[in-house]
Amino acid sequence: xxxxxxxxxxxKGAPLPIVPILNKFLQTYEKHCAQTQTSVCPAxxxxxxxxxNNEQILRKFVLVRPEDSLPSILPISLEPLLMTIRDECYTxxxxxxxxGLRLSNPEVARLALLLELKAPTTxxxxxxxxxxxxxDLWSLGRLGQALQLSSLHSLVLDxxxxxxxxxxxxxxxxxxxxxxxxxxxxxxxxxPQSGLRLGSVICQSAICELHLDGNYLECSGALALLRPxxxxxxxxxxxxxxxxxxxxxxxPQPLQARQRGSSTLNQMTKSSGAVTxxxxxxxxxxxxxxxxxxxxxxxAGPWLVKLYLADNGxxxxxxxxxxxxxxxxxxxxxxxKYSAHLREIDLGxxxxxxxxxxxxxxxxxxxxxxxHPALKITVTPQISSDTFRSIWKNSKNSNVTRxxxxxxxx
Numbered sequence: 001x002x003x004x005x006x007x008x009x010x011x012k013g014a015p016l017p018i019v020p021i022l023n024k025f026l027q028t029y030e031k032h033c034a035q036t037q038t039s040v041c042p043a044x045x046x047x048x049x050x051x052x053n054n055e056q057i058l059r060k061f062v063l064v065r066p067e068d069s070l071p072s073i074l075p076i077s078l079e080p081l082l083m084t085i086r087d088e089c090y091t092x093x094x095x096x097x098x099x100g101l102r103l104s105n106p107e108v109a110r111l112a113l114l115l116e117l118k119a120p121t122t123x124x125x126x127x128x129x130x131x132x133x134x135x136d137l138w139s140l141g142r143l144g145q146a147l148q149l150s151s152l153h154s155l156v157l158d159x160x161x162x163x164x165x166x167x168x169x170x171x172x173x174x175x176x177x178x179x180x181x182x183x184x185x186x187x188x189x190x191x192p193q194s195g196l197r198l199g200s201v202i203c204q205s206a207i208c209e210l211h212l213d214g215n216y217l218e219c220s221g222a223l224a225l226l227r228p229x230x231x232x233x234x235x236x237x238x239x240x241x242x243x244x245x246x247x248x249x250x251x252p253q254p255l256q257a258r259q260r261g262s263s264t265l266n267q268m269t270k271s272s273g274a275v276t277x278x279x280x281x282x283x284x285x286x287x288x289x290x291x292x293x294x295x296x297x298x299x300a301g302p303w304l305v306k307l308y309l310a311d312n313g314x315x316x317x318x319x320x321x322x323x324x325x326x327x328x329x330x331x332x333x334x335x336x337k338y339s340a341h342l343r344e345i346d347l348g349x350x351x352x353x354x355x356x357x358x359x360x361x362x363x364x365x366x367x368x369x370x371x372h373p374a375l376k377i378t379v380t381p382q383i384s385s386d387t388f389r390s391i392w393k394n395s396k397n398s399n400v401t402r403x404x405x406x407x408x409x410x
Contacts, residue, residue: 016057019055021088022051022057025048025090026048028084028087029044029048029080032079032083033077033080036077036080038076038080039074039075041076041081043064044061044063057092058092059093059095060094060095060096060097061095062097063076063081063097063098063101065099065101076101077101077104077107078098078101078103078107078110079104079110082111082114083110085114093125094125094127095126095127095129096111096125096127096128097127097129097156098129098131099132099133100131100132100133101133101134102133102134102135103130103135105138105139108135108142108143109142111146112143112146113146115147115150116149125150125151126154127153127154127156128150128155129156130156130157130160131156131157131158131159131160132159132160133160137165137169140162143169144171144172144173146173148173148177151179152179152180154180154184155184156182157188158184158185158187159187161188162188162189164193167190171200171201174207175201175204176204176205177300178206181207182207182209183211184210185211185215186213187213187215188215190212190216191215191216191217191218191221192216192218192224192318195220195222196225198210198224199224199229202225202229202302203228203229203300203301203302204300206299208306209306209307210304210306210308211308212307212309213308213346214310214311214312216312216313217309217312217313218312218313218319218320219315219316219324219328220320222309223327223331226331226332226335227331229302229339230332230335230338232302233334233339233340233341233342234334236338237340303341304339304342305341305342305344306343307342307344309345310346310347310350311349312350314328314347314350315350315352317351325353329355329356329359329360332360332363333360333363334363336363336364336366336367336375337366340373343375343376345378347378347379349380352380354384357379357384357387357388361387361390364377
């Protein structure tokens with residue numbers, strides 16, 4: 001066995017000369033910054049130096065504006081970094097993260113070209129983060145076009161404030177996208193009208209993790225988002241016998257594989273005033289699912305694995321009043337009962353009320369009876385102590401049972 005491993009290592013060829021590659025990259029980056037009259041990003045320079053000292057390749061570039069930057073100091077620009085990646089043929093980059101910058105049209109155009117690269121020698125980007133960045137309508141349109149051809153698995157646009165027309169350019173680029181699995185639009189100012197469009201995008205794409213915390217979807221927007229997903233889950237759930245293992249149903253297989261393959265996705269900081277509830281699967285151990293791939297594509301469909309809707313004004317105080325909240329809860333409980341894909345949902349900082357909490361509790365019990373996969377749900381504790389305790393007890397009993405089974409096996 002050891003000889004076989006040695007043979008495999010030799011077949012891979014000589015290791016990359018990491019230090020010379022990173023040194024040359026840093027020199028070229030500094031040269032382009034000087035030519036474009038922009039400042040060298042301290043974060044990128046520090047990461048390159050760290051990679052050189054540790055002899056570790058750099059796969060993630062973080063371009064961030066220093067908090068103490070003065071108006072007299074030259075601005076930080078994305079363009080020199082992209083020019084350096086091109087000139088040095090740096091094919092090892094996987095993630096580009098840009099925080100707090102105003103991106104010009106030429107910068108976005110260069111970024112779009114990088115996303116669209118399909119040559120065999122390139123290493124396509126898998127993660128793009130544009131956090132609290134400013135872009136005009138043309139830039140967002142160009143970015144949307146690039147999304148249709150990119151190899152991205154994760155797109156983060158948190159704290160980028162969008163108008164309806166600007167957001168439509170992004171949505172257009174996400175339709176029929178069978179590569180993107182994680183989409184984060186936290187605190188982007190999305191209103192109720194965005195819910196219907198998001199639901200349509202989810203139905204036509206491979207997105208399985210959706211972060212929408214801190215927006216203004218309210219009951220109507222959240223309802224429009226969840227309706228097609230819940231209806232699909234109900235049809236799938238009722239068509240399958242209760243004794244069937246969730247992992248043997250079609251089409252959950254690609255979803256579970258995608259979930260395992262995206263372990264580094266964005267996580268949200270949970271509010272200290274929220275309660276987390278877990279339901280467990282049952283006695284049968286889930287089998288490993290096999291992901292069906294066609295040249296890196298993943299089957300699209302109206303389902304989600306993780307959904308984050310914290311702080312979205314989902315309560316009975318919106319335009320629809322209590323009727324809107326009731327309709328939303330009906331769709332939500334349907335999703336909880338029947339979805340074999342859903343693993344986590346966050347509804348924190350939404351004042352749902354006592355009746356909604358009771359319905360959620362009943363849906364969790366029905367899900368457990370239906371032998372569905374474990375579900376982690378977060379709700380606000382602004383409910384009666386009895387209901388709160390019942391939800392907590394339901395979670396606690398499941399966890400205790402699971403631990404006892406593990407001990408019995410050993």
